Amino acid sequence: MEAEVDFGDVHVKLRGELTKLTLFCFRLSYSGKAAHRIAATGGQEAFFEGHAHAFRVLGGIPVGKIRYDNLKSAVDQVIGFSRLREEAERWTAFRSHYGFDAFYCQPGIQGAHEKGGVEGQIGWYRRNHLVPLPEVDSIAELNAMVDAWDVDDEQRRIGSRPHTVGEYFAIEQPHLAALPEDHFETGRWFNPRVDRYAQVSVRMNKYSVPAHLIGRQVRVLAHASELVVYDNRTEAARHERLMGKGEVRLDLDHYLEVLQRKPGALPGATALQQARAAGKFTPAHDAWWAGACKAHGDAEGTRALIQVLLLHRHMRHADVVDGITRALKVGAFTADAVGVEARLVADQDSGTQPEAEANTPPAIPSNIPAVAPLTERRLRQLPPDTRPLPTMDKYDDLLPSRRAASKHPN
Numbered sequence: 001m002e003a004e005v006d007f008g009d010v011h012v013k014l015r016g017e018l019t020k021l022t023l024f025c026f027r028l029s030y031s032g033k034a035a036h037r038i039a040a041t042g043g044q045e046a047f048f049e050g051h052a053h054a055f056r057v058l059g060g061i062p063v064g065k066i067r068y069d070n071l072k073s074a075v076d077q078v079i080g081f082s083r084l085r086e087e088a089e090r091w092t093a094f095r096s097h098y099g100f101d102a103f104y105c106q107p108g109i110q111g112a113h114e115k116g117g118v119e120g121q122i123g124w125y126r127r128n129h130l131v132p133l134p135e136v137d138s139i140a141e142l143n144a145m146v147d148a149w150d151v152d153d154e155q156r157r158i159g160s161r162p163h164t165v166g167e168y169f170a171i172e173q174p175h176l177a178a179l180p181e182d183h184f185e186t187g188r189w190f191n192p193r194v195d196r197y198a199q200v201s202v203r204m205n206k207y208s209v210p211a212h213l214i215g216r217q218v219r220v221l222a223h224a225s226e227l228v229v230y231d232n233r234t235e236a237a238r239h240e241r242l243m244g245k246g247e248v249r250l251d252l253d254h255y256l257e258v259l260q261r262k263p264g265a266l267p268g269a270t271a272l273q274q275a276r277a278a279g280k281f282t283p284a285h286d287a288w289w290a291g292a293c294k295a296h297g298d299a300e301g302t303r304a305l306i307q308v309l310l311l312h313r314h315m316r317h318a319d320v321v322d323g324i325t326r327a328l329k330v331g332a333f334t335a336d337a338v339g340v341e342a343r344l345v346a347d348q349d350s351g352t353q354p355e356a357e358a359n360t361p362p363a364i365p366s367n368i369p370a371v372a373p374l375t376e377r378r379l380r381q382l383p384p385d386t387r388p389l390p391t392m393d394k395y396d397d398l399l400p401s402r403r404a405a406s407k408h409p410n
Helices: 044-058 089-098 108-129 139-155 165-175 252-261 270-277 283-296 298-313 317-330 335-350 374-381 398-407
Strands: 003-014 017-028 034-039 065-068 075-078 085-087 101-104 188-190 199-202 205-208 219-222 226-231 234-240
Touching: 003 044, 003 108, 003 139, 017 044, 017 108, 034 044, 034 108, 034 139, 044 089, 065 108, 085 089, 139 165, 199 219, 205 234, 252 270, 252 298, 283 298, 283 317, 298 317, 298 335, 317 335
Parallel strands: 003 065, 065 101
Antiparallel strands: 003 017, 017 034, 075 085, 188 219, 199 205, 219 226, 226 234
């Protein structure tokens, strides 16, 4: 029970732009069952994540050899003209964790035929699933499509074989080795220091973090398609991985506290431009901002906008945008007004009543007689009280005696 692994370049339209990504393919040699994963990079993180994903999809690990090129993610050095390889340290640890053997093909054209199945699989996959180019908003969305395609491909027949890929895989799957219980971290850790621009540098690219972390050392876990920043054990930022070098990815939310003190820096901020390009800062934001500046002046209007942007930390993006749109219609240019409208939208979407309405007791129908309190009902049944009213005359007689006593003390 053997398998083959390879990488290939693919092109998609990511948020409207033509983008080159990396396709990982893991193919079982007997059945032809394949598991695919698309990542922003083709580094070791994508190599490990592709394997881990394939093992989960297949439900086990091939007990025979898995064939590879001499890719840098696995091989540090090819030793002479032999099959011996000096493996990358983390790759050796990864193989030991999952318990499989690697077979390295000969370099160059000589070794191409040694894993021809996966070479042909990548070409077939491009032609059948990536033409025309998929249009997606994120790599996660694209990988959800890839998972569905992998399931559908079990119904196809390879060449003149009498059975489908899925039927052969049903025979092959029981012979796979069990998955280990422990998790292997496929990402790579870094420990950069936050610079004065509230950014960290990872793999020759820069990513923003909350401004209060300036000057502190943080931990960064780089995955194949995303990057997560931790302040101690708390997640501080999460970004989609950049695919080039010397690029910068900024999150406008990370700079809001700074911009509140310096509102004049917002109009020309790179973080604002990226937020617009990503669709996070919508035309509704721009229209409300313009109205707030007209009503309160540029500085105070921008501060009001920043208060609105802070609402995104606690509410859904769509609800805040709807709240901005409603506030625009009535000419309300305060963050409180947007917050109230956004909360109303959220309550309507969830099917719950607004808090004020929920706390209002239901009205009693007029045809239902009023219910008298228990004590009042009992009083109505008692006979009339004919006793005289109490009097204080006897107590008044004591007052002269007390005055006389005060005039002649002992």
